[in-house]
Amino acid sequence: MSETGIGARVKRVEDQRFLTGKGNYTDDINRPNQTYAFILRSPHAHARITSLDASAAQASEGVVAVFTGKDIAAAEVGGLPCGWQIHNKDGSPMAEPPHPMLVADKVRHVGDQVAMVIAETRDQARDAAEKIVVEYETLAAVTATDAAIKDGAPQVHDEAALNTCYDWELGDKAATEEGFAKAAHVVKIDVVNNRIIPNAMEPRVALGDYDRSTGDYTLFTTSQNPHVIRLLMGAFVLQLPEHKLRVVAPDVGGGFGSKIFHYAEEALVTWAAGKLGRPIKWVSDRSEAFVTDAHGRDHRTHAELAIDGDGKFLALRVSTLANMGAYLSTFAPAIPTYLSATLLAGVYTTPAIYSEVRAVFTNTVPVDAVRGAGRPETSYLLERLVDRAAKQTGIDKTELRKRNFIQPEQMPYQTPVALQYDVGDYPAVFEAGLAAADYSGFEGRKAETESRGKLRGVGISTYIEACGIAPSAVAGALGARAGLYESAQVRVHPTGSVTLFTGSHSHGQGHETTFAQVVSDLLGVPFEAVVVSHGDTAKVQFGMGTYGSRSLAVGGAAIYKACEKIIDKATKIAAHILEAAEADIEFKDGNFTVAGTDKSMAFGEVALAAYVPHNFPHETLEPGLDENAFYDPLNFSYPSGCHICEVEVDPDTGVVEVAKFTAVDDIGRVVNPMIVEGQVHGGVVQGIGQALLEGCVYDDEGQLLTGSFMDYAMPRADNVPFFTVAQKSVMGASNPLEVKGVGEVGAIGSPPAIINAVVNALEPLGVEDVTMPATPMTVWQAIQDAQAR
């Protein structure tokens, strides 16, 4: 391994500009003659707009234009599209109500967009927006999933009876019932996977521009996937062809999923820029982000597990209510179904599984993918259920897991819920996790904790996830309205340096470093000679972007394929110049050598020859060294791992402290260990946030009570321990780099380990369950309730 190749701990090249304030974020971009947009938003969760008078706003100082829902309804534009169609049990398609850029008739959540004011300055736009007089007839609101399906619940959309978006199922119901008929034990659990607000550090920004002389539109936006935004916005909303629409997502300050989706503001500023012939910038403030960025999770699940007399899992049945929010965000319908229910086998041999998911509309911010997206919900359910099963059957929680693990020799393993795991060694990962966590030393640490008057618990999570999203054929068969390949173009310049154009998008992942490591390693060129270009549809070939831990597993595979083509072409050139047969050329360490001779050309020499082709046989050898590849994965990739958490609980206050956290993950080949560790740290911190801190709360009127950091608790440095992070890599993943994806494992594996630990700590007090987030009051109340019983 070289010091900069695959496997090397290379410092992130992008950090120089990020840490010195030289990043180029969307709000850093300004266009000549720019105007500013302010969006007037609904203060009500559910209300009819009975009148709207914008005349005073139109006349306000500095105002260029005011657009309302009526203007949008009259314009030749579409609504925001949904990218994934789910079908009901009876085969009919899901309810898909319209999602207009600005609403004209009825607002459906606090923050719903009602009007857009465009002015010379941001303050003028905001001042004018305050002069818009909107009369609302307020309606009763519904925010909770279980309330949404009750008779008489307020109806969010006329198109969705009983607020139901879809009622979907997966698995063999009859086989599952047979399993239950044979069960020695039936273990039941109800879990709520709490709604979380993603809160990327950089709020969303959109800047639309239009060139009257060419008819070209440009949108600068905070996106994880600019080509997808170009396609969705161009084809479905504004009817603009790709060659007249450029979308640029420059440096982006975190997304965690929330910047995958196509948002109304992007289409609004682009559309209005065309109307006005002036650039329009919209910048979300933090308060706006709380009520407009898609939220995550919000599932309510009942599950039952059938177990035989030996502790083997026989069958699992699961029923989930999933909150879609007020409208369908871009990929929302897929989260509780194909990204969640398909993982219900976990790492276990449960032979029969039946799952049903009912998705509901409520008067809340739309819900979509947030780091993990469906898989944290499933890992939380399964690992909480397995712990409860251990308690109910009296089988130790480590032993129960071991009895039910899928064994490595069973690979590839077809689960009863559609997925086929390609490689994995769950027993080995589990043993590595127990060892790294010093699991056998827990009792000693517990005694020490108890000597200080506190309680200590240990929790285990042996999770699996499916990422590297996704084979297009599979996704298409399941309702995706997009392919899920990735693209790469490797452009070798005449003196041998390389520009990699990738369809992936880096918004914190460090692609400029890891991807350069891959190219440098494969082509044998210096790491410093590779630059990574991404995020601009005018520069980069069509790509699907970054989410679902897919950038290296899918995007990296495209890079690998493009590099293979480069090596093939360079081999042809070297063979020609060295007057040897292609088959005799060996490529190693950046040199093309005629086998068995000292005749050799360096990669740079071949590159120069490619662009100075004085004696090329033009009928068989083209000049140039510039290749692209599109890679469509053969399968998902399946990271797995063992997370072990130890908590200390103060029984007097309910305060939970994460005392020790160990994550041993199988993520396949590691390209940059430092970036991998950082990804796991960040993911686990978000898991700690969901498990202990982040509670999104709506009141009965649909007002978001946790609408700022004063009430929404994000994890901070003093909420997290020093982590033990290690990899137990099992090679053989179904992609050429044999990588599995690491972006989400921390957020998927950690919450159940944390809550299992809290429940374990509180067991002596009679507590059987604790809900997320396990805030001090929640824990204290659980103790009071248990002691009152």
Place this chain on the structure above:
Amino acid sequence: MYSFNHQLPNSVAAASSALGSADDGKFLAGGMTLLPTMKQRLASPSDLIDLAGIGDLVGISDSGDGVVIKAMTTHAAVAGSSVVQAKIPALAALAGGIGDPAVRNRGTIGGSVANNDPAADYPAACLGLGATIVTNKREIGADDFFTGLFETALEEDEVITEVRFPAAQKAAYQKFENPASRYAIVGVFVAQTAGGARVAVTGASQDGVGRISEMEQALGGNWSADAVANIDVPADGLNTDIHASAAYRAHLVTTMAKRAIAAAG
């Protein structure tokens, strides 16, 4: 934020007079509450009378039997003051636990006391130590100063100039923080003073900072955590929000009081 006039007087008298002549003026101390409120367009004063230009309002001195802290002294200065650390270490520790470093370097004692946020820390210290709040017009005992949520005995144009804290034989502050804002859900300041034991609580009550006489009496004869351990604070009249119910707050008052007494030694 709406536009406003910024005034920078160089004396307390000029500040008071500027406020009197402003249409809808507000004194600006550290601005840790006022400025965010204005940025959210929830307040729109016509004038901000900025007290930062008055040099006389900054400084900490040893008064022999205690400390005197001028109104515009920052929390960080109080936390780092060797005088405060020596005379009333609990007060220095309390100041060092307010907000975050940015807040501690901008926020001032006068601003905090005048604002009387029901979850702020300084009011508990003032009440717990029996401080005297000195203004450009008079001296007000802490027991008479804090009159309710965000309410004080201050008149419209009255400016706090300093706060005088008598040293205590023993004192400590224990705060149970809101997990999000890190304001006090319950903060208890206990002190054994020349005039007897004092127990002041912030964060808990619907009436703002206040004292718990039952605990003070119990501590009078027996300064120990055990003395208050069985005192059940009634939940009636305590705040309830998404972070803490009234019953939980009531429990925390006793718990934090015990811990403060133990910490005071």
